Amino acid sequence: MAIIPENFSFSRKGLPIIALIGFVGALLYIIFGVPDRTVIQPSELPAHPSGALADDARVAGTGIVEPSSEVIDIGTALAGLVTDVRVKPGDLVEKGAPLFIVDDRAARARLQEARAAINEAQQAIAEAQSAQATASLQLDLYRSIDDPAAVSRAEVIRAEGEASAANSRLALARARLGAAQAAAASARTELGRLTVRAPIAGEILAVNIHPGEYVSTLGTAAVPFIQMGETRPLHVRIDVDEDEALRVKMGAAAQVSPRGGAQDQIQASFVRVEPQVVPKKSLTNAAQERVDVRVLQLIYALPQDARSTFRVGQQVDAFIPAKQESDK
Numbered sequence: 001m002a003i004i005p006e007n008f009s010f011s012r013k014g015l016p017i018i019a020l021i022g023f024v025g026a027l028l029y030i031i032f033g034v035p036d037r038t039v040i041q042p043s044e045l046p047a048h049p050s051g052a053l054a055d056d057a058r059v060a061g062t063g064i065v066e067p068s069s070e071v072i073d074i075g076t077a078l079a080g081l082v083t084d085v086r087v088k089p090g091d092l093v094e095k096g097a098p099l100f101i102v103d104d105r106a107a108r109a110r111l112q113e114a115r116a117a118i119n120e121a122q123q124a125i126a127e128a129q130s131a132q133a134t135a136s137l138q139l140d141l142y143r144s145i146d147d148p149a150a151v152s153r154a155e156v157i158r159a160e161g162e163a164s165a166a167n168s169r170l171a172l173a174r175a176r177l178g179a180a181q182a183a184a185a186s187a188r189t190e191l192g193r194l195t196v197r198a199p200i201a202g203e204i205l206a207v208n209i210h211p212g213e214y215v216s217t218l219g220t221a222a223v224p225f226i227q228m229g230e231t232r233p234l235h236v237r238i239d240v241d242e243d244e245a246l247r248v249k250m251g252a253a254a255q256v257s258p259r260g261g262a263q264d265q266i267q268a269s270f271v272r273v274e275p276q277v278v279p280k281k282s283l284t285n286a287a288q289e290r291v292d293v294r295v296l297q298l299i300y301a302l303p304q305d306a307r308s309t310f311r312v313g314q315q316v317d318a319f320i321p322a323k324q325e326s327d328k
Helices: 010-033 105-144 153-194 304-308
Strands: 058-067 072-074 080-085 098-102 195-197 202-207 226-229 234-241 254-258 266-273 294-301 315-321
Touching: 058 202, 058 226, 098 226, 105 153, 153 195, 234 254, 234 315, 254 294
Parallel strands: none
Antiparallel strands: 058 234, 058 315, 072 226, 080 098, 098 195, 202 226, 234 294, 254 266, 254 315, 266 294
8 A cells, every 4th residue: 555645746745744844844943932032231341441531532551450559579698498477468567577587507507617617716715815915924934034035945946936826826817716706707697687578568468378388599480479569649550552552542530440330430640651652462252352562551540549459460351542733
């Protein structure tokens, strides 16, 4: 028994059936398969200028928040085990405040040895001075006698030799004292270098060492031991693409907002422009962003009350007034 009747016409009956099935399938796809195209407001507004700058010519840029001193990576002058860490992130320290201490037992032992050598040399000097005074008196006494028969020539020569030996022992003792004092000074210097201190007054940004860890002076560490900087005020390093750099109105204030917080517009004051154009490093991941350009870096200062909004290392969006025709 054939499935398809012998008198079945594919062109007259089959094609209409297939077309009907396709139409029904397309209708079902349209009804149930089309994605939801409802328009909703974005959760985060894109960066945009406000105020007078919204209608004026402007240059856009991106930047990084940094300390006004820039970030300082703290190292160590001498290698060794860390015995004590005196700070934690967020601490405000004064210039010269101890940050961490490297094992100083060997240096302290050398200092004790040097102090003992100083005491020994001082005793030797006192003994040599006494012997020198005695020898000098004896020699002066022999030389003051007018009668050559009273004192033999041998006695005079012996007294002269003792006086000379006493002078030599005194000079040697003084030399040993100088060497011991130099050794003590060297040990004290090494002790001072084993205590790593803050080079400036500022805020501790990161602490990447702990007691018991070994710190080395060879090369540069992948992660700095301690990072700090002056965060009062904070600065923003804004990158402007080189093809837009000539349009920037130097000295004008900039509108800065944190990444993801376009509604928080802060007026930042101009500080300086870096003299060197450098390769672009700060990327925004925007589709139209170019990465094969160099950038001009401009430094702006944030107001003191912006510390609650901005943090060191945070990315920002910035808008800077562009030059007008009258400025060119």
